[in-house]
Amino acid sequence: MGNLKKRSECPISSSLDIWGDKWSLLIVRDLMFSKQCTYGDFLKSEEKIATNILASRLQMLEENDVITKQEHPESKAKVLYKLTQKGIDLLPLMIEINLWADKYFTLPPERRVMLEEVKKDKDAFIASKIIELL
Amino acid sequence: MGNLKKRSECPISSSLDIWGDKWSLLIVRDLMFSKQCTYGDFLKSEEKIATNILASRLQMLEENDVITKQEHPESKAKVLYKLTQKGIDLLPLMIEINLWADKYFTLPPERRVMLEEVKKDKDAFIASKIIELL
DNA sequence: TAAATTTGCTTGCGTTTTGCAAGTGCAAAT
């Protein structure tokens, strides 16, 4: 299942081996916007990921230390997923994706607002966001 | 074949719809390091992409204006692939991937050298690289 | 306290994508 076989020593390639698919970074995105999510929260996202795909991606990301499971404070039936430091470190990357998309797609209004903040002072935005996520 | 069906209006999602797979960014990488490549050049890369996958990714990237075909100055049998402005604009993203990988993988020496330059002055590195690619 | 619901998955199964090998058509070199 979550077997990481590196195709090469190239850092781009090694990174793609972990999150180079259509879903993994959407999970990371959800965690960056929400700080923590349950399994059900991910399923509620606009893109409608299938349950088995979600399970396999969560496992893959956990095995590669991008996310961690935690027990939910209110219920044993629920599981909380959070970003690890390694996951939080994907923030600059996510921001660059947003900036690229901002140039070539039409962004939803809420994201435009965030992007304006990023454009004003990228480093400051990243710093404050990291604190928020810890 | 190269049908872009957006899963949502989210910029991350829309971006992944284009290059969110294990191979597309490796093609972009090759073009950023080499400025221009032939079909055969891509095949020589360490990761050993299959010919049919390469063809489908090149088509997808061309349809989404990330790369362009040009005729080779020396031969009609060869085809030159280059990054478009949209493709060149992926440079900051590629750099962030490198920086992330630098923290969590062991990079090959040549890349470490480049990364040192990036860390000294990221914007300057990007600026000079863009000029190089145009 | 028994039944129904919620939650986080797993399983089956048909469809799509991938990966490998071989083949094709055109250009260029021999």
Next chain:
DNA sequence: ATTTGCACTTGCAAAACGCAAGCAAATTTA
């Protein structure tokens, strides 16, 4: 004229995906 090089295409088995249904444990409701 024939062989080689280059850019793909094709066939096919294997893997991954996507949808729906199922399931066990925890929690809520009656």
